[in-house]
Amino acid sequence: MRLPVYLDYNATTPVDPRVLEAMLPWFTEHFGNAASRTHLYGWTAEEAVATARKQVAKLLRANLKEVVFTSGATEANNLAIKGVFEKYSYKGTHIITLATEHKAVLDTCHHIEQLGGEVTYLMPDANGLITPKQVTDALRPDTILVSVMYANNEIGVIQPIREIAAVAHAGGALFHTDATQAVGKLPIDMVEEGIDLLSLSAHKLYGPKGIGALVVRQGVEITAQMDGGGHERGRRSGTLNVPGIVGLGKACELAQKEMSAETQRLGLLRDRLEKGILANISHTFVNGNTPQRLAHLTNICFEYVDGENLLLSLKDIAVSTGSACTSASVLPSYVLKILGLTDNQAYASLRFSLGRFSTEEEIDFALQHVVEVVERMRVGSAV
Template structure:
């Protein structure tokens, strides 16, 4: 079977061979439960978890004891938002978020509304950005929490989170950020980024699926949403996924050592893709700001093309038109709609996301394939 060129790294990444090599012994030889401290099997697992905790903490500038291991970013987001609301509801019930958030955040906010929360959903500008001034205008005396993505999963747009979090800290308001697309791609230093919670998934930076984490700043109140053993400093009960944790630790170590170099490399490939397509095709626009976005992400709208036909015809490359979690939806991207795109342009937009194993030849082949497909569809639709 011939596989298409993979340009959907924001959906998931392949497991790096070095990550797999680090993980495998903890599926076979070192199979102990990290909570079993009475014998060598459990102690070996506990030691591996501690090392991975240090590796992940180093990647994001956190303290190891500020990390909670989870099954992934969706669980982390649920824990952060629900746990913070439950622990701090005496301070207020107002939450501020953004209409372009991942559904993991938006759906959790909808759930909290049923529990009495009042949620303000901010609309970004046409470039996908929310300003500190918008946040300040939305504040109320009872504002408890601000939740916003560091980098958007569809457009790659990076929000001015440092300024917004500083504004919140001045008013004693908690801040959660969904950094799922940023961890391993952008330099993050939680000693300088004044957020209280940060959620992420290992499978976005070359670890396996099913492992993620939540940063919880020291002394920040949080109510566990999963009971049954008081694991992870009583924040998340459940037997630790030792092989997954070891894998994410190794992935974090690798990401940290090559982050800057990789960002430059994939940004060059992304720019090559965009310049190649816009030079050979008319009516192609970049969705979202070009100045503040992930180095690996390009969201392009192809005008005068049927969106469904476009995606079905791009069989030589693996791409998407939005989040993998909403791929079954027939609705246009809520992210692009919130940025003001028409239904037609939102449907005909394609997200290209590059990664560690993307090569120059892949980009050249992708350009050629997209140009051929778009030209054919436009000719067919004009008949």
């Protein structure tokens, strides 16, 4: 059976064969615990972790001592937000974030509210962008953290991170960014951009699932959310996932080397798909800020079709209606609703996200398939 063309790279990416090759010895041959510092097995594992820490730090222009390995970006977001809230609650309990953040941030903020904290949810414009002025206006003397997603997972819009971080610091607050969809796809310099805490996940950049990191700028303190052996400089206890960490490190190394060429190639393929859909299917439009977005992603609304039937009818391609974490929900995308789309428009919007292994032939096939399916669904309608 022929597998569908995969165009859901924002949900997850396949492990790059070079990443898998780097990981394999650490499952069997080098299986030591990185915390076992009394023999060669432990020393070897510890050295591999140190190498990966350098690879992650180098990609983000960070210090290797700032990298805290986690189980993924969800844990990293929890550690950042809850960790700052608990550590700095003596200064204040107010947090600023976006209404269009990933659920890993939004639900963590809701938890903070249950603990007595206050959260301001900024509303972006119709393109999905916020302005530094919105952050300035929301700042209060008791604001301790501003958390803004680097690039949105559904529409790909890239926020003005440097400017927002500067505003946060001017107001005496720390700045956190969920950069899960940006790491490995955009050049990020934590020092130059003023980022205090940054969350990432390996499986979004051709690494394995179940491993990620929170990068914490030196001087920033957080309260650990996992207690135990005091691993990761006391910031996240638990036996280190050495094979996963090696995979994350290798994925970061590859991303740094290939990011520029990959971004250019995927941008051309994305534009080929997007322009083809808009030119061949009437009553379609792109959701989000078109110029200021990730190069590999497009989110397109197909009006006058039933969204659920559209997704089910596209059997030869793998796409999504939004975040993989909310795909089980029967509700329309809250991100698209905030942008001003109606329920029907949100239901009828599809996210196409391309990746390292996408080919020109796959894009042409996907374009033809989408055109045929939409035309068939619209037969007999007033369109």
